[in-house]
Amino acid sequence: MFFRHSPAIWADYPELVPGVLVASGITANADVSAQVARFNAIAASRLATSAEGELPEVQAWRRTFSKMGLKPTQYRCASESLLRRFRKEGALPPLHPLVDLCNAVSIAFAIPIAVFDVAHLAQQLEVRYATGAESYLTFSGETEHPEPHEVIFADATQPPAAHARRWTNRQSGLSAVSATTHSVLIVAEAQHATAADDVRRLVSTLAAELTVAWPAAPVTAVLSSSAPQFDF
DSSP states (O other): OEEEEOHHHHHHOTTOEEEEEEEOOOOSOOOOHHHHHHHHHHHHHHHTTSOGGGSHHHHHHHHHHHHTTOOTTTSOOHHHHHHHHHHHHSSOOOOOHHHHHHHHHHHHHTOOEEEEEGGGOOSEEEEEEOOSOOBEEOTTSOEEOOOTTOEEEEOSSSSOBEEEETTTTEEOSTTOOOTTOOOEEEEEEEOSTTHHHHHHHHHHHHHHHHHHHSOOOOEEEEOOSSSOEEEO
């Protein structure tokens, strides 16, 4: 199994810096409350001086969404959406300890993080332009079909399953983390000026936090256009 971005994505978005992590031994009964509180405090400190839309990490994704032909205040990257909710409510709703931890790290770094249950991926996961033939399962159980040229996360089923729509905007219910999840693929993506350093730090930080909560033995990588594929 492997993860990668297509050559067309690299050509159109050369500033992209993806960080990836694979971990096993995930359970739904871990206590990550202290870790979540620590990263929430970092996010709160950042929001005390800047609105989420002013953060360079978010601004870079807003530019990307505009380039994709999307209104960036209608379709937001996942980290911006989480930051908006956190700013308004002071907390994020608990979902699953792994998701809660990744969401907390995401708002601390202001970088979108996607988490996929490996058991529901078929052979590969590629960030690429949609052809229009792909199917996307919403969290409410409805089936959608991404528009041609929409950036999606696609696997190798036939027809292909889209595991995320509009790049970092929305994941699918098909490979979402659940109580039965054991192994996960985690992807963080950034395009701002200091993305290379920030993504490396995020991946290293998240790997360390995972080993505190689970016997996860994470394997990590930071990808580039010259080394675009992560085999796992």
